[in-house]
Amino acid sequence: xxxxxxxxxxxxxxxxxxxxxxxxxxxxxxxxxxxxxxxxxxxxxxxxxx
Amino acid sequence: xxxxxxxxxxxxxxxxxxxxxxxxxxxxxxxxxxxxxxxxxxxxxxxxxxxxxxxxxxxxxxxxxxxxxxxxxxxxxxxxxxxxxxxxxxxxxxxxxxxxxxxxxxxxxxxxxxxxxxxxxxxxxxxxxxxxxxxxxxxxxxxxxxxxxxxxxxxxxxxxxxxxxxxxxxxxxxxxxxxxxxxxxxxxxxxxxxxxxxxxxxxxxxxxxxxxxxxxxxxxxxxxxxxxxxxxxxxxxxxxxxxxxxxxxxxxxxxxxxxxxxxxxxxxxxxxxxxxxxxxxxxxxxxxxxxxxxxxxxxxxxxxxxxxxxxxxxxxxxxxxxxxxxxxxxxxxxxxxxxxxxxxxxxxxxxxxxxxxxxxxxxxxxxxxxxxxxxxxxxxxxxxxxxxxxxxxxxxxxxxxxxxxxxxxxxxxxxxxxxxxxxxxxxxxxxxxxxxxxxxxxxxxxxxxxxxxxxxxxxxxxxxxxxxxxxxxxxxxxxxxxxxxxxxxxxxxxxxxxxxxxxxxxxxxxxxxxxxxxxxxxxxxxxxxxxxxxxx
Numbered sequence: 272x273x274x275x276x277x278x279x280x281x282x283x284x285x286x287x288x289x290x291x292x293x294x295x296x297x298x299x300x301x302x303x304x305x306x307x308x309x310x311x312x313x314x315x316x317x318x319x320x321x
Numbered sequence: 322x323x324x325x326x327x328x329x330x331x332x333x334x335x336x337x338x339x340x341x342x343x344x345x346x347x348x349x350x351x352x353x354x355x356x357x358x359x360x361x362x363x364x365x366x367x368x369x370x371x372x373x374x375x376x377x378x379x380x381x382x383x384x385x386x387x388x389x390x391x392x393x394x395x396x397x398x399x400x401x402x403x404x405x406x407x408x409x410x411x412x413x414x415x416x417x418x419x420x421x422x423x424x425x426x427x428x429x430x431x432x433x434x435x436x437x438x439x440x441x442x443x444x445x446x447x448x449x450x451x452x453x454x455x456x457x458x459x460x461x462x463x464x465x466x467x468x469x470x471x472x473x474x475x476x477x478x479x480x481x482x483x484x485x486x487x488x489x490x491x492x493x494x495x496x497x498x499x500x501x502x503x504x505x506x507x508x509x510x511x512x513x514x515x516x517x518x519x520x521x522x523x524x525x526x527x528x529x530x531x532x533x534x535x536x537x538x539x540x541x542x543x544x545x546x547x548x549x550x551x552x553x554x555x556x557x558x559x560x561x562x563x564x565x566x567x568x569x570x571x572x573x574x575x576x577x578x579x580x581x582x583x584x585x586x587x588x589x590x591x592x593x594x595x596x597x598x599x600x601x602x603x604x605x606x607x608x609x610x611x612x613x614x615x616x617x618x619x620x621x622x623x624x625x626x627x628x629x630x631x632x633x634x635x636x637x638x639x640x641x642x643x644x645x646x647x648x649x650x651x652x653x654x655x656x657x658x659x660x661x662x663x664x665x666x667x668x669x670x671x672x673x674x675x676x677x678x679x680x681x682x683x684x685x686x687x688x689x690x691x692x693x694x695x696x697x698x699x700x701x702x703x704x705x706x707x708x709x710x711x712x713x714x715x716x717x718x719x720x721x722x723x724x725x726x727x728x729x730x731x732x733x734x735x736x737x738x739x740x741x742x743x744x745x746x747x748x749x750x751x752x753x754x755x756x757x758x759x760x761x762x763x764x765x766x767x768x769x770x771x772x773x774x775x776x777x778x779x780x781x782x783x784x785x786x787x788x789x790x791x792x793x794x795x796x797x798x799x800x801x802x803x804x805x806x807x808x809x810x811x812x813x814x815x816x817x818x819x820x821x822x823x824x825x826x827x828x829x830x831x832x833x834x835x836x837x838x839x840x841x842x843x844x845x846x847x848x849x850x851x852x853x854x855x856x857x
Contacts, residue, residue: 293432293507300499304533308495311541315556315571316548 339839347442350434351839352419353736355441359416360729362444364805366408367722369452371798373401378760378794381787384779394777395463396455402466406583407490408448410717413725414586415440415497418525421732422501424830425519427510427851429840432503440496447489454479465775467572468543470557470565474550484547491536498532501525510829512848516607517855519828521728523610524589527617531578531585534621538575542568566631573624581620583717584684585613587724588655591677593828594731595659598674599666600825605658612651612658619648629697630704638697645695652688656681671823672746676727679719679754687715690765705775708768714761719754726753726804733808734822738836739815745807752800759793829854 340348349355377397380389389397419437423430431437454461459477462468468483476483505526509518518526546568548554555561557568588609596603603609625633625641659681668674690712694700703709726749734740763786768774772783779787821831832850833841846854 289507293503296503296506297433297436297499300502300533304495304499304537307533307537308491308540309537311537312544315541315545316554 349438349441350430352423352431352434352437352841353837353839355431355434355437356416356419356421358441359412359419362441363409363413363416363725366404366412366448368801370401370404370409371801373397373404375794375798377401378791380777381779382791383788384781384784386778389777391777392460392463395465395775396461398775399462399465400452400455403451403462404448405717406466406579407487408444408451410583410721410725411490411494412444414525414528414583415494417521417586417590417725417728417732418497418501420736421830422504422522422525423508424833424837424841425522425828426505426508427513427829427842427846428504428508429843431500432508433500436496437500440493440500443489443493443496447486447493450482450489451486454482457482467569467576468546469572470546470549470568473546474557480550481547484543487543488540491540494532495536498529498536501529502533505529510842510845510851512851513829516610517851519589519855520592520603520606520609520613521586521589524585524592524613527613528582528585531582531617531620535575535578535582538571539579542571542575545571566628569628569631570625573627574621576627577624578617578620580713580716581617583721584724585617587680587684587721587727588613590724590728590731591659591680592655594673594677594727595662595681597731597823597825597827598669598671598677599663600668601662601666602827603658604661604664605654608654609658612654615651616648619644619651623648626695626700629700642695642697646692649688649692656685667825671730672743672750673727673731673823675747675750675754676723676730679750680723680727683715683719683723683754683757687712687717687720690715703768705773706768707764707772707774710774711761711764711768714764718761719757723753729808731823732830733811734818735830735833735835735837737811737815738817738834739811740818740822741807741811741815745803745810749800749803749807752803753797756793756796756800760790760797761793763787763790763793827854 339345339351345354346358349358376389377394380387380394380397419431422428452461457478459479462473462476462479462483464473464476473480505518505522545554545556549556549558549563555563557563557565559565592603592609623641623645625637626645629638629641670678690708694703694709694712730741730746767783767786767790770783772779772787818835820833820835822835829842829846829851830837832846832854
């Protein structure tokens with residue numbers, strides 16, 4: 272198993288760090304999802320109506 | 322269980338501040354409560370969608386129109402599919418993810434509990450809206466779950482209800498998927514590396530990425546339908562310069578990955594169960610992870626195999642045929658590894674293992690008929706026949722549904738602290754397995770003989786196998802009543818179990834008490850506990 276090549280949450284990670292990390296990942300994925308969601312709708316409407 | 326954890330768990334139970342009564346459920350932020358609500362919702366939808374299926378089989382018992390007019394029959398097929406896919410299977414997976422992922426990665430809860438509440442509570446509104454469309458003028462949508470224009474644009478007052486319900490379901494799925502990704506990426510216990518995660522967590526992580534990638538495509542497609550219907554656009558109307566085939570491309574770009582959204586978590590569950598009841602580590606853990614990732618990737622480049630007959634360049638037909646066949650390679654790796662896990666194992670056949678084995682055999686039948694459908698010349702014959710119906714029902718019923726049942730029978734003792742009635746669950750298994758084959762296997766013959774799908778009447782030469790199929794349908798439907806009864810009986814009591822319900826089980830969830838504490842891992846499990854759990 273090549274565990275050393277993969278990230279594991281550090282044992283020393285504090286609760287605050289984890290909270291920040293959760294917030295950061297959530298925001299990134301929310302932006303990606305919202306970008307896809309509204310992006311697809313807008314792209315299809317704009318390109319389709321040409 | 323580690324000592325500090327045991328203390329924390331007790332402490333948490335005494336002072337968990339959990340709300341009581343209806344507030345516990347409406348304001349739920351606990352992953353187990355939300356998981357339970359998802360599973361109850363999915364079970365309810367399974368019986369509503371199953372009721373529609375039994376009405377379909379009732380109408381098809383004999384040739385001629387027996388009970389329903391063709392419009393209502395088409396509404397039944399459309400709503401059966403929408404309810405089963407979006408209301409039963411997907412929420413059941415999300416329910417299992419909610420219950421198990423925090424416990425399996427060593428987290429106290431999901432990363433975003435309020436979002437979790439929101440993504441669940443969207444669903445009852447979406448399905449109330451969808452199902453109530455039966456009662457509006459023109460009846461429920463009848464253009465098929467694929468919603469192909471121009472037919473779907475002829476839907477009556479229920480059309481905007483359908484579109485809005487689909488947007489709601491999509492939003493719920495995306496929010497749930499974000500929660501799963503954030504939880505797995507951030508909430509794993511120290512030492513729980515990616516390649517120590519249980520296969521169920523892996524398959525759900527990949528499923529979540531698929532959801533985030535493809536649900537917006539469906540949203541875009543149905544929004545274009547909405548504007549074609551109400552705002553005078555002609556995206557899919559040939560008379561206005563639009564192209565109905567474009568909808569099929571967009572829909573299936575969503576639709577094929579959707580098939581894997583429905584089945585990948587079942588791969589994860591089977592990969593948990595077979596090692597447990599073989600009393601051996603999973604054969605080829607890393608290969609399984611890469612195989613799931615490969616299947617997910619390939620699912621994006623095969624969509625046009627659903628529409629070979631619309632007419633496309635030969636090069637495109639060849640590309641989509643060969644890329645589809647390529648999926649057999651990682652799928653074959655998985656089937657080989659499950660078989661190799663059992664090889665020389667000390668096997669026992671409790672209900673979860675029985676369902677997992679039925680999955681292995683019957684899902685493979687669905688895979689083989691999928692390969693037949695992937696061949697362009699053959700598909701020209703099979704397109705829109707009952708052969709296709711038989712194929713995808715073999716994938717989704719003994720595939721996805723049996724996977725869900727296997728998972729519930731595997732973890733139910735952990736959730737409740739009680740062992741369920743094993744004898745009754747074994748009865749449930751045998752009745753389900755026999756009737757599911759009586760129900761769907763004859764549909765291969767009907768399709769090969771030329772019976773088209775989505776029709777309420779048929780030529781008399783198809784009568785015998787339709788009768789057999791309907792008898793199988795009634796038997797399968799009725800035998801499912803055992804499932805909620807077994808669960809209800811188990812929740813009310815039964816033989817108490819320890820932390821481990823099954824002798825050969827590995828994984829962090831089995832280190833917790835049964836039932837587990839309100840917040841699963843308030844203190845992270847030690848590395849030794851994690852290593853013991855990751856027995857692959």
